[in-house]
Amino acid sequence: MxxxxxxxxxxxxxxxxxxxxxxxxxxxxxxxxxxxxxxxxxxxxxxxxxxxxxxxxxxxxxxxxxxxxxxxxxxxxxxxxxxxxxxxxxxxxxxxxxxPGLTPDLIAISTEKSTLRVFALRHGLSVPTGIQDTGNTVDPDDADYPVIVRPDSTVTGKSHIRFCPDRAVLFEAITQARNASANRTADIGHYIDGIDTTCLCWINVGQAYCLAWWDELVGITAHCEITGLGLSTPSIIEGTPSHTRAEALCQRLARCFPTVNALLLLSFRINGEGQPFLIEVHADLGGDLIAEIFLPAAVETFDFFALAIRIATAGQTRITPLVCRPTALYYCPVDKDLKGDDITRTLGAIIVRNDRIEENLTRLEDIIELRDLRFIKRPLHAEWRERSWHA
Incomplete structure (x- = not known):
């Protein structure tokens, strides 16, 4: 027709x-x-x-x-x-x-962890050290532990990501990650103790526009599995030297793509000294209820999908950073619930809104207990916020 x-x-x-x-x-x-x-x-x-x-x-x-x-x-x-x-x-x-849109090299670093590492090192971007397992026996030295084993090309969220404190669980973790990876390889990276934070970033012809930051609340279970608990905005790094360093990394990444016009999510690991490491580039317009529930709850006038469409059609020419009210989203099964005036129930999650980030983060323990999780490592955001650089 x-x-x-x-x-x-x-x-x-x-x-x-x-x-x-x-x-x-x-x-x-x-x-x-x-x-x-x-x-x-x-x-x-x-x-x-x-x-x-x-x-x-x-x-x-x-x-x-x-x-x-x-x-x-x-x-x-x-x-x-x-x-x-x-x-x-x-x-x-x-x-x-x-x-307007993505390029093959941007897609490669957003879909394969090992490719991102090679690219980042070539362009002077801080990333965790690591290696790619392609089927040959990989046996890191004792000094390299702990490590994180992930599918090199992720298919589903945080599934099959394992924390390995020593080699006792390494080979099982590699096998699981390899089987779950779209390219049938595993990525083995040095584990950095710290916190995770993500930037909603518009990259436009070599310039990065950091629109919003939020914290990824992630823990490690007794079975060494990585479990997502929720999200919290504004990020606790905002207004700190870590924020400045992470934004500088966003700009350096953007300069590597002078022809790209795209909306990305850039994820960082912040270590105990406040240094950011780029760990993931997301070109998939986000999951985990970020676009549908989390950001609209934090910024009532914001429409994620409308912004994505304006960028994809070259209709977006300028934008200012979003002003996010303190908001947390916690993943919570529909058969379990929390009560409180600060809580709103949504599909598969709850939204918590208080005047201060710290008040929202106090609900973490309730969520951990409600979901009956046994953690060997919990999110460190509340402790990180209390450090001297926030004074």
Missing amino acids: PADFTRPSALIILGAGPGQVPLIQKAQAMGYRVVAVDRDPLAPGFQYVDTAIRTSTHDTQKILAILKEKGYAWAGVLARTTAAEALASAAAIADVFRL
Whole structure:
């Protein structure tokens, strides 16, 4: 069918599953035609689109051929996914139709831990040291422990990430990580004791705009598994030398991509001396309820998906950092609940809002007890905040 040019230009969205539905609906609300791609013929997002392309998001050449036949005036392309193949399709579409978007080298560092490490070291960015396991026997020296073993190419969140205090659990952890990795390799990195924080960062032609910072509240269980407890904003590093150093790393990373216009999440590990280390680059428009629940709760006027669409269509020219009220999101099963005037229940989580970050962090112990977690390492954010550099 020929394109109908009497309507506004079209937005390409790779994926039409539950995670893409809010993005599709927002694009429609902003007046765009939406063309979505998904191999599931019954994907829930298809009911909201103008055109459904029922094929794999990994089949780049087939997608390009179909898009060329449509003849629409393309406005942009978005992929809310961690799959390297789907992100590669998005980059190819952006390149062919001359749209803003990701590049192959940015996708590589956002989908493979080992590639990020090599890239960061080459460009003078601080990252934890480590090695990639490709099937050969890896046996770190005693002095290298503890280590973190992760799937090199993550498929699902924090699953199959293990803390190894010594070699007793190393080989089991490597096998599990390798089997769970999209590229069937494991990443073994030096464990840095400290806290995790993430930046919502707009990278635009070599310039980084740090829009918001939040803390990732993560613990290590007695089974040496990494468990996410929740998120808290503003980050406790804000206003400290660590914040300045982390923002400098964001700028240095942005300068490596002078042609990119994209919304990223950059995750850092801050050690006991306040030094930041880049640990992950996310080009997948976020998960973990960040876009749907967490940021809108912290900034009532903020719309994550609208911002992502404006950036993807080159409609965003300037933005100021978000002003986040103290807000925490804790992952909490629906069959368990906490009571309090500061608590709002949402799907799969609770929102806690008080006047001070410290008050929100006090709920950590309640969540740990409620979820019956046995930790050998707990989040250190409350203790970190009390250090002298906050005086």
